[in-house]
Amino acid sequence: xxxxxxxxxxxxxxxxxxxxxxxxxxxxxxxxxxxxxxxxxxxxxxxxxxxxxxxxxxxxxxxxxxxxxxxxxxxxxxxxxxxxxxxxxxxxxxxxxxxxxxxxxxxxxxxxxxxxxxxxxxxxxxxxxxxxxxxxxxxxxxxxxxxxxxxxxxxxxxxxxxxxxxxxxxxxxxxxxxxxxxxxxxxxxxxxxxxxxxxxxxxxxxxxxxxxxxxxxxxxxxxxxxxxxxxxxxxxxxxxxxxxxxxxxxxxxxxxxxxxxxxxxxxxxxxxxxxxxxxxxxxxxxxxxxxxxxxxxxxxxxxxxxxxxxxxxxxxxxxxxxxxxxxxxxxxxxxxxxxxxxxxxxxxxxxxxxxxxxxxxxxxxxxx
Amino acid sequence: xxxxxxxxxxxxxxxxxxxxxxxxxxxxxxxxxxxxxxxxxxxxxxxxxxxxxxxxxxxxxxxxxxxxxxxxxxxxxxxxxxxxxxxxxxxxxxxxxxxxxxxxxxxxxxxxxxxxxxxxxxxxxxxxxxxxxxxxxxxxxxxxxxxxxxxxxxxxxxxxxxxxxxxxxxxxxxxxxxxxxxxxxxxxxxxxxxxxxxxxxxxxxxxxxxxxxxxxxxxxxxxxxxxxxxxxxxxxxxxxxxxxxxxxxxxxxxxxxxxxxxxxxxxxxxxxxxxxxxxxxxxxxxxxxxxxxxxxxxxxxxxxxxxxxxxxxxxxxxxxxxxxxxxxxxxxxxxxxxxxxxxxxxxxxxxxxxxxxxxxxxxxxxxxxxxxxxxxxxxxxxxxxxxxxxxxxxxxxxxxxxxxxxxxxxxxxxxxxxxxxxxxxxxxxxxxxxxxxxxxxxxxxxxxxxxxxxxxxxxxxxxxxxxxxxxxxxxxxxxxxxxxxxxxxxxxxxxxxxxxxxxxxxxxxxxxx
Numbered sequence: 001x002x003x004x005x006x007x008x009x010x011x012x013x014x015x016x017x018x019x020x021x022x023x024x025x026x027x028x029x030x031x032x033x034x035x036x037x038x039x040x041x042x043x044x045x046x047x048x049x050x051x052x053x054x055x056x057x058x059x060x061x062x063x064x065x066x067x068x069x070x071x072x073x074x075x076x077x078x079x080x081x082x083x084x085x086x087x088x089x090x091x092x093x094x095x096x097x098x099x100x101x102x103x104x105x106x107x108x109x110x111x112x113x114x115x116x117x118x119x120x121x122x123x124x125x126x127x128x129x130x131x132x133x134x135x136x137x138x139x140x141x142x143x144x145x146x147x148x149x150x151x152x153x154x155x156x157x158x159x160x161x162x163x164x165x166x167x168x169x170x171x172x173x174x175x176x177x178x179x180x181x182x183x184x185x186x187x188x189x190x191x192x193x194x195x196x197x198x199x200x201x202x203x204x205x206x207x208x209x210x211x212x213x214x215x216x217x218x219x220x221x222x223x224x225x226x227x228x229x230x231x232x233x234x235x236x237x238x239x240x241x242x243x244x245x246x247x248x249x250x251x252x253x254x255x256x257x258x259x260x261x262x263x264x265x266x267x268x269x270x271x272x273x274x275x276x277x278x279x280x281x282x283x284x285x286x287x288x289x290x291x292x293x294x295x296x297x298x299x300x301x302x303x304x305x306x307x308x309x310x311x312x313x314x315x316x317x318x319x320x321x322x323x324x325x326x327x328x329x330x331x332x333x334x335x336x337x338x339x340x341x342x343x344x345x346x347x348x349x350x351x352x353x354x355x356x357x358x359x360x361x362x363x364x365x366x367x368x
Numbered sequence: 369x370x371x372x373x374x375x376x377x378x379x380x381x382x383x384x385x386x387x388x389x390x391x392x393x394x395x396x397x398x399x400x401x402x403x404x405x406x407x408x409x410x411x412x413x414x415x416x417x418x419x420x421x422x423x424x425x426x427x428x429x430x431x432x433x434x435x436x437x438x439x440x441x442x443x444x445x446x447x448x449x450x451x452x453x454x455x456x457x458x459x460x461x462x463x464x465x466x467x468x469x470x471x472x473x474x475x476x477x478x479x480x481x482x483x484x485x486x487x488x489x490x491x492x493x494x495x496x497x498x499x500x501x502x503x504x505x506x507x508x509x510x511x512x513x514x515x516x517x518x519x520x521x522x523x524x525x526x527x528x529x530x531x532x533x534x535x536x537x538x539x540x541x542x543x544x545x546x547x548x549x550x551x552x553x554x555x556x557x558x559x560x561x562x563x564x565x566x567x568x569x570x571x572x573x574x575x576x577x578x579x580x581x582x583x584x585x586x587x588x589x590x591x592x593x594x595x596x597x598x599x600x601x602x603x604x605x606x607x608x609x610x611x612x613x614x615x616x617x618x619x620x621x622x623x624x625x626x627x628x629x630x631x632x633x634x635x636x637x638x639x640x641x642x643x644x645x646x647x648x649x650x651x652x653x654x655x656x657x658x659x660x661x662x663x664x665x666x667x668x669x670x671x672x673x674x675x676x677x678x679x680x681x682x683x684x685x686x687x688x689x690x691x692x693x694x695x696x697x698x699x700x701x702x703x704x705x706x707x708x709x710x711x712x713x714x715x716x717x718x719x720x721x722x723x724x725x726x727x728x729x730x731x732x733x734x735x736x737x738x739x740x741x742x743x744x745x746x747x748x749x750x751x752x753x754x755x756x757x758x759x760x761x762x763x764x765x766x767x768x769x770x771x772x773x774x775x776x777x778x779x780x781x782x783x784x785x786x787x788x789x790x791x792x793x794x795x796x797x798x799x800x801x802x803x804x805x806x807x808x809x810x811x812x813x814x815x816x817x818x819x820x821x822x823x824x825x826x827x828x829x830x831x832x833x834x835x836x837x838x839x840x841x842x843x844x845x846x847x848x849x850x851x852x853x854x855x856x857x858x859x860x861x862x863x864x865x866x867x868x869x870x871x872x873x874x875x876x877x878x879x880x881x
Contacts, residue, residue: 048630053478060641078624078633079478087474092630130675167548178505178612179675183549190467235550235680236464239473243481243621246661250484252617253678271663 044074047298050088052099052195053079053242054123054260055290058319067311073302081239082195083360086110095299097292099195099241099260102356104291111295118292118303120313121321123262124345125199125288127153127186127280128248132177133255134278140171143280149340152347153280155207158186162230168255180255183233187254189244190237191363197237199286199353200258201227201362206351207284213352220361227366256280260288261341265320268337281342284349290321399454406635409442409451410434411461411531412576413596414620419655423648428638438529438879439465440692447472452627457636461485461531461596461618464681468688477633479621480640483649483658486615486676487532487539488608490600491592495520496607504674507613508543512562515569522592523572523580527695529879532577535616536594537695538688540566542679543613550680556691560699567699573802575879579861586859587835601657601670614677620658697759702737703881704801706791710809710846711744715778719810719844726870727773731766733878739801740765741794742772745787746780747815752794784809786816788854789825792833803836804881806874807854808865810844819850826857839880841865841873 051059058064059077068075080088082098086106090096098104104117129137134151137143142158145151161184168180191197205214205223214223231237234254238244245263247253264279292303306312313323317333331343342348353359401407414434421432435455437445442458443466445451451458458476460466467473489511496503499514514520525533542551544566545559571590574580577599584590584603593600596618600608622643624636642648649660653668660667667673682688707727711720734740736759744750753772757765784807791805813819826834837860840851848862855862861880865873 050477053480076630076634076637078630078637079480081478084474084477088477088626132675165548177675179677181613181677182679185549193473232683233549233680235683236467237683238479239463239467239476240479243479243619246481247484247617247619247678249663250481250619250659250661251667251673251675252484252486252619252659254680255675255677267663274663 044069044072045298046074046076047094047302048076049078049093049095049097049299049302050080050085050090051077051097052082052290053240054099054196054263055079055097055319056242057266058316058321061315061319063318064312064315067309067315068305070311071305071309073298073305075302079240079242081189081193083198084193084239090295093299094296095292095294095302097290099290100199100288100353101291102198102353102359103195104293106356107293111293113293113295118294118300118307119289119324120292120303120306121316121323122287122289123260123321124348124350125196125203125258125282125285126261126264127282128245128257128259128264129278129280130255131276131278132180134280136168136171136174136177136180137280139173142171145278146342147339149278150342151278151280152342153282155203155282155284158282159204159208159226162233163226165229184256185230185233185254186256186258187234187244188231188237188258189241190239190367191231192360192367193239194241195288196241196258196260198359198363199288201230201366202353202359203282203284203286203351204230205354205362214354214358214362216358217361220358220365223362224365227362228368231366260320261322262320265334265337265341266318267320268340269318269320274340277340279340279342281345281348283347284351286351286353289324401453401456403631404429404635405431405433406456406632406639407454408432408434408457408459409445409455410436410459411439411442412436413461413530413532413599413618414459415578416598416602416656417652420643420648420652423651424639424642427642427645427648428635430635430639432639434459439531439534440528443469443472446475449475451475451625455625456628456632457639458623458625459620460623461620462535462681463621463623465534465688468682468685475626477624477626478636479623480644481619481621481661482640482643483652483656483661484617484619485596485598485658486610486617487535487594488597488600488610488615489522489592489594490603490606490608491520493605493607495591496609501609503607503609504672505612506609508540508611509613511611512544512566516565520591521569521571521589522594523574523584523590524570524594525574525577525580526879527692529575530577531618532595532599534692535596535618537691538681539611539614539616539679540594541691542616543611551682551687551691553687553690556687556694560694563694563699567695568701568800570700573700573703573880575876579880583837583859597671598657610672610676612676614679616679616681619661697736700802702739702801703735704739704795704799704803705881706741706743706794706805708787708791708805708807709742709744709776710746710782710784710811710843711750711776711778711780712746712782712811712814713779714782714811714844717778720776720778722870723808724773724776726874728770729871730874730878731769731773733875734762734766734769736762739799740769741791742769743787743791743794744776745783746778748780748783749787749790750780752790781815782809782811782813783816784813784850785819785822785825788822788838789817792825792829792836795833795836802881804860805836805838805858806841806877807838807851808841808843808870808874809846809851812845812847812850819853822854823857835859837861837880839863839877841870841877843870843873 188200189197294300527533527537545555547555649665741754838858863873
């Protein structure tokens, strides 16, 4: 048995060499790709990229794979924290696709990529809560609810509570719920490695600064104590928005979790109704602009394709992202989820994001 | 404070390989990289996932080859760069501790949580009734009260070796310290007196969840086990309670490593995508009692879905390591061990040198308050020397152990059973400690009492001495069946230093002492 297997191996190896000699050059890549069992018929171009974890389901969706193949692409995407991408060796990759502009700019600078960078879609940060937690927040003036599954988180009141180490048991109506004890806080990802955690600090510092974006050392200094509190209370933090959301879905983790709206919208598209879920839109939030950093021509072509191809834009909406440039697309496609989603972002203000250097500083101080 | 030396305890599993590549020629080396096989550095809790591994292989063509290791050891390996090139992926019960070590955390590219399981308390139904507990509303304080009243004893795994033990320790410390947010050094210090009381109730310790369950069944007098819900659900006849005031939950992130190539990471991607499919999530929750992370799959029957507060994991290494250190050296009951060491003539040369080296390695690992007795034997016991690691001056005791180790010399026959009987006599009854006997021999019994005599001796022992397990180490030409019999008879566990190293075996036993 061993003998026959190794004979087979030898034959196959020889066949491989013969092929390689015959088809020297670019075609070899297609043979390799074919041997891995994909797209044997069509000659798609394999494009390799590193992406924020919240986009993993999008690229894994068979319809997305099909739509990309129709345009001649096979995308191999691997998840990484947006800020952690800077530490990766991206040799051999065609693109990086972090979750916002700041890490994208930094990567563009490192790899000498020409601006502008394609920004196919965006998603605001939201807080997911179980009904019990949302009700208690609303009963204590920290949130307002529009119906059963949607509401607005009052950031100023929340930050005030955090500043004063407010616990759940100090809030009216919390004792009914056993799980609502301990410090009141929003769980986020690690701001030093992950985008959503960093943007949480951006939004919080903007509110704490009375509507002023943090821009220099003095501002960083002034906001540091509060931001440190928001982070240190959480203990060890997850490094990806996918992980915190999965914990929430599996019933573990903190009652309030900061995620991207896209993650919630995608879950609802699959699930239709998640009864015990309330989506709280912070009255001041930050949009994550999912930004493509092309590392070569193929990467740039993919970025453009994601921005312009109607089929792919539609699929992006299915995964909960808001395509740039046309708000109506998202509103129309998420009509069935309007009980959960604030489709037009009514009453939600966008905080500007500090420059990446400042954001890094803020994150370091908050963690330290 | 002393840090224990982190020795990697690798127990590699066998793997099938049929790959048509140059690597196929290295078939004998289980550590060699192979396309289509992921060498996964994994928590030992994952050894119940075989059915899932098989399913993943069928779905993706990728073989998962786990090497089981404690979290601390695995994180240390990563931090020192020793996992680079040796492993293709990481799959711990939780990456919480990993994140406290930036040198290790930066070795990880992406983490995909696959399933979850909270820390829980598995209690005998009779005890639940006697305590008047309602399983849905029990708190850690009630558990603490029951321990204080002498109405509850329990077993848990060693936090330094097993992730389940570590998560349990953090849960208990967080809950009993009254900390409202992530634990700080001050919280731990404040909680120390209460924790000391709490850990007086711990009557069983183990380096692995599997042996803990076996020892629990055998002992019969322990009321409860603290472990992950998934482990406890797998032990028939336990009422599984998730304390109402909070738990630490493992989320089992399958993680890809920065030092690997694109092709390996593509295999990791395939595997994680498959693990998240409804079918595999269903298989996971049904076969392992863990909770799914996709909303379309319901947790297996029997897993209560009422919410629990998640206790935050410490955010700094100093807090986590400090807690572990006080558990080992201050909070837990001390250990008390007789090392019955074969120094017969056949140990001459390399073997006795290996023994001396292994024992010298252990001296860095003995805990404060630990009582160590060295009992070398040949045709009879040669000497009995007992040392205690005094918290006021730990080095004095450790130096004495090193001196005695140095003085060991090989001569005489092999009186295994007579020496074991003497070890039991030496231990007597009484002291409040985790008491055990380690037996290292390189040959078969040639002098003194026979196996049958020892069986009779053991069966005639009084209750508390019969609870002392023997952990035999298979070494040199010793007989597996003879030593396995001793382990089975006394409720111990056999450790293999014929396949693995003598250092490794001694080190692994530490988790059971």
